[in-house]
Amino acid sequence: MSDTARRKSPTRIQREKREAILEAALDVFSTHGFRGATLDLIADAAGLSKPNLLYYFPSKEEIHRTLIGQLMEIWLAPLRKIDPGGDPVSEICAYVERKLEISRDLPRESRLFANEVLRGAPHVGDMLQGGLKALVDEKAAVIRAWSEAGHLAPVDPHHLIFSIWAATQHYADFDTQVAMVLGPRDATRYEDARAFLLGLYARGLRPLPAR
Structure with a gap:
C-alpha cells in the first residue's frame, strides 16, 4: 500500500474490511496467542485472501499492535474516571465494578x-511504560492523598490497583x-x-475509626 494511498480517506468498504480483519484477528490471537496466530488463520477467519489482508496490514505484528492500541483505550478508560473530588471508597468501588464489566463484556x-x-x-512495552504508567501513577497519587x-x-x-486488576481480570x-x-x-456469576x-473492597478501604 503506497504512502499516497495511506493518506487518502478510506472508503466505507475499506473501513469495513479493516474492521473485519481486526475482529477476526481478535478471535485468532485470543485463542492461539501471538505465536500460534498466523496471517493465513486471520485471513480465513475474516473471509479474505492473504494478499487482500496484506493490502490493509503489512504484517501480523501490525495487526496485533493495532488491536492492543485499541484495547489500551478501553483498558484505561475506567481508571481515568476515578474522580479526585468524589467519595474515595465509592470511587474505588466504581472502578472495581467497571473493570469487572470489561471482563464480562470483553473477555x-x-x-x-x-x-x-x-x-x-x-510489542507494547512502550505503551505500558508511557500512557499506562503515567495514568496509574496519577491515580495512585490521588489514592495516596x-x-x-x-x-x-x-x-x-x-498494590491496590494491581489487586483490582487481578481480582477482576x-x-x-x-x-x-x-x-x-x-x-x-x-x-449470576458476575452478579455474585x-x-x-464490592463488599470486600468497601470493607477493607473504609477509614479506621478514630480512637
Whole structure:
C-alpha cells in the first residue's frame, strides 16, 4: 500500500474490511496467542485472501499492535474516571465494578492483553511504560492523598490497583478454570462476583475509626 494511498480517506468498504480483519484477528490471537496466530488463520477467519489482508496490514505484528492500541483505550478508560473530588471508597468501588464489566463484556480483549504481558510485552512495552504508567501513577497519587488524609484505610495505592486488576481480570483470563469450579457462565456469576468484590473492597478501604 503506497504512502499516497495511506493518506487518502478510506472508503466505507475499506473501513469495513479493516474492521473485519481486526475482529477476526481478535478471535485468532485470543485463542492461539501471538505465536500460534498466523496471517493465513486471520485471513480465513475474516473471509479474505492473504494478499487482500496484506493490502490493509503489512504484517501480523501490525495487526496485533493495532488491536492492543485499541484495547489500551478501553483498558484505561475506567481508571481515568476515578474522580479526585468524589467519595474515595465509592470511587474505588466504581472502578472495581467497571473493570469487572470489561471482563464480562470483553473477555477476548482481556485474554489478548494478558497473553501479550505474559510474553514480556514485546510489542507494547512502550505503551505500558508511557500512557499506562503515567495514568496509574496519577491515580495512585490521588489514592495516596485520600489515605493520608484519613478518607481511606492506610493502603499502598499501586498494590491496590494491581489487586483490582487481578481480582477482576481473573474472570476473563481464567474463564475456563472458573467454569470448571462454578459451571457454565451465566448471569449470576458476575452478579455474585460483583457483590463479593464490592463488599470486600468497601470493607477493607473504609477509614479506621478514630480512637
